[in-house]
Amino acid sequence: MTGPPVVLxxxxxxxxxATAMSEQDIGAVLVQDGTRLAGLVTDRDLVVRGLAAGLGPDAPVLQVTSKILVAVGPDDSVATAVQxxxxxxxxxxxxxxxxxxxxxxSIGDLAVSLDPDSALADISSASPND
Structure with a gap:
């Protein structure tokens, strides 16, 4: 698990x-609507659902957020997260x-945990590109 998450x-x-993602060197942010967790937005969502769809930089993030349909708890097993x-x-x-x-x-976290010698685990645990 990567934590604590950035929640906007x-x-x-x-x-x-996008600025928060750049400053924190992350590719996903959780979005809350008041006290309710409303979804998750990725850097890809910003590009595909935002920029490519013609939204401007001042559009609210909720317009491009993937609605959260599932979650896990901190005590859930890795197998549960995979499932x-x-x-x-x-x-x-x-x-x-x-x-x-x-x-x-993330799927990368799971690769590091379950198959540390895999290509995905290597990529996921490597330092980010500058």
Whole structure:
């Protein structure tokens, strides 16, 4: 699990989300609408659902956010996370405890945990490109 996650308000602009991703060197941010976890947005969402769709940098991030349909808890097993991700066909799942996001599990995290000698594990554990 990667944690703690960056969580931004649904009304934040696409530019603010992209800036947070750049500053934190991350590719996904959780989005909340008030006290409710509303979804997850990735750098790809910003490009495909935002820029390519003609949205401007001041558009609210909720417009490009993937709605969260699944989550896991911090005490759930790796096998449970794999099953949830497989069934929902997603690459990242929020980790939620008592209604609050405490992390994100990615397919790369699972590769590092389950198959540390795999190419995906090597890529996922490598330092980011500059």
């Amino acid at each position: 308000e649904a009304t934040e602009s696409l530019r603010a989300v 949830v991700m497989h069934e929902a066909a997603v690459r990242r799942v929020p980790v939620v405890h008592d209604g609050a996001a405490v992390g994100i599990v």
